[in-house]
Amino acid sequence: MKLKAEQPDPFLLDARSKRMVEELDPNRMPRHIAVIMDGNGRWAQRRHLPRVAGHRAGIEAVRDTVEMSRWLNIEALTLYAFSKENWKRPKSEVSVLMRLLREYLHKELARLNRNNIRFQVLGRMDDLPALVQKDLVYGREETRNNTGMIFNVALNYGGRAELVDAFKRLAVRMRTNGLDLDQLNESDIEGELYTAGLPDPDLLIRTSGEMRVSNFLLWQIAYAEIWVTPVLWPDFRRQHLLEGIIEFQKRERRYGGLQA
């Protein structure tokens, strides 16, 4: 991929990342990248720090990943920040996570706008603390006209919960004769998901070496290429993202068909 003279942000690339960018095939870029950001707790434990220090350190990785994705002209980036199941964690950890999220929004909103990035939330927003909801809505509204990249944060997100929500809405439409059961198809279901209108993720990245999807985008990852890196989320930087995309470009996507 050729480096463009004009980039959305004066974003400096180190020599190694530059070489990696040049290795990319511009015709085989993923449209949508989804990331399970994992390993914050282990990152902190290894340094004899409290787990929340790992969450705080993870913010830098978020910033770098968002800006590198934008720089590469990725259409959509989805980061898994808090699952519906993460409420099981100690209250103190959950409240720090919520506080960090608000801090991130306050600090980054201007940069998101400058980089023409549209911020959105995937998940059951109603169950989040009121102040968090207020900031999320503000962030969403303030960036709604941006056209450069869609940046989704999955919050209080569960893949099964998303499907339950979608089926409920479909049932209501059927009851009110807005939808015929015999006509029900995959796009009707897609249209009711939190991700309606977005392409499915082409590349799913999970950090920290865990080989599972942890209830993330269950419907949407049907044919995603999965790349797991041992790097812990707070250490994840642009060169790791590039490594994932380079690996993605080596894969052969058959969608059940035969080799081209």
Ligand code: IPE
């Ligand atoms: C990912 O890191 C962040 C969230 C799930 C909120 P973890 O907190 O899961 O870190 P590990 O897996 O315990 O190392």
Ligand code: IPE
């Ligand atoms: C998945 O990580 C959720 C997020 C990254 C937000 P977890 O750490 O919660 O997943 P499990 O418990 O290891 O499956």
Ligand code: MG
């Ligand atoms: Mg984890």
